[in-house]
Amino acid sequence: MCNQKGGVGKTTSTINLGAALAEYGRRVLLVDFDPQGALSVGLGIQPHELDQTVYNVIMERSVEIEGVVRKTRVENVDLLPSNIDLSAAEVQLVAEVGREHTLLRVLRPVMDQYDYVLVDCQPSLGLLTVNALTAADGVIIPLECEFFSLRGVALLIDTIEKVRERLNPKLDITGILATMFDPRTLHSKEVMARVVEAFGDTVFDTVINRTVRFPETTVAGEPITRWAPRSAGAAAYRQLAREVIAR
Numbered sequence: 001m002c003n004q005k006g007g008v009g010k011t012t013s014t015i016n017l018g019a020a021l022a023e024y025g026r027r028v029l030l031v032d033f034d035p036q037g038a039l040s041v042g043l044g045i046q047p048h049e050l051d052q053t054v055y056n057v058i059m060e061r062s063v064e065i066e067g068v069v070r071k072t073r074v075e076n077v078d079l080l081p082s083n084i085d086l087s088a089a090e091v092q093l094v095a096e097v098g099r100e101h102t103l104l105r106v107l108r109p110v111m112d113q114y115d116y117v118l119v120d121c122q123p124s125l126g127l128l129t130v131n132a133l134t135a136a137d138g139v140i141i142p143l144e145c146e147f148f149s150l151r152g153v154a155l156l157i158d159t160i161e162k163v164r165e166r167l168n169p170k171l172d173i174t175g176i177l178a179t180m181f182d183p184r185t186l187h188s189k190e191v192m193a194r195v196v197e198a199f200g201d202t203v204f205d206t207v208i209n210r211t212v213r214f215p216e217t218t219v220a221g222e223p224i225t226r227w228a229p230r231s232a233g234a235a236a237y238r239q240l241a242r243e244v245i246a247r
């Protein structure tokens with residue numbers, strides 16, 4: 001889940017797509033790859049209380065991923081948590097041999113235990129994000145239905161193409177996900193039309209509406225599929241899960 005713009009719905013989409021995939025019987029690992037630890041918080045975990053996180057797994061050879069991955073309250077959804085420690089990794093990794101492949105290397109031992117591994121990137125195109133792109137089969141780009149949302153997408157796609165050429169030939173854009181859509185405003189519809197015009201079939205049919213239900217789920221520490229299972233937001237992420245499975 002990648003977009004260097006902040007606050008576009010990366011974390012919300014990682015949690016809720018993961019939970020929806022799990023409802024369809026898929027085994028899911030969520031990787032919090034943002035030092036803010038919002039994904040961990042959104043699943044009811046206090047990141048600052050953790051002794052070991054994804055940071056220790058990628059920086060310390062003696063720490064094995066199996067000991068750091070934890071179960072969540074959601075059946076079939078596990079979490080590799082993160083906290084502020086990860087902010088040091090961006091600088092520390094620069095000196096490492098094979099620095100772009102670090103995340104892929106540490107995920108490999110657990111990869112066959114899951115049907116989907118979703119990585120929640122931080123809002124930057126730095127080395128941690130390049131690590132996520134190097135480990136991934138596909139990128140989902142959440143795009144806020146706001147005027148400036150298309151700014152920066154060209155740079156993101158350029159980065160994805162460079163990673164595909166130089167580090168990970170199988171990398172693909174799985175889809176572009178329109179988020180924070182407000183069906184009452186012409187503005188949202190205009191932005192959506194421009195996104196479809198620019199990216200065509202790459203855009204998921206699923207559109208995530210703007211609703212206060214999502215901030216509520218963060219406070220509750222639960223995905224929307226559990227917090228408000230019959231809400232439109234839960235239905236939307238279930239539809240997205242079906243699209244992702246189909247793609």
Ligand SMILES: Nc1ncnc2c1ncn2[C@@H]1O[C@H](COP(=O)(O)OP(=O)(O)OP(=O)(O)O)[C@@H](O)[C@H]1O
Binds near residue numbers: 008122
């Ligand atoms: N569809 C939505 N409707 C209303 N609020 C939303 C929606 N999706 C996310 N939010 C809220 O917007 C804020 C930012 O969302 P989120 O954390 O998912 O974005 P992000 O791209 O991961 O942010 P960052 O770049 O900081 O990691 C959060 O408070 C979240 O609860």
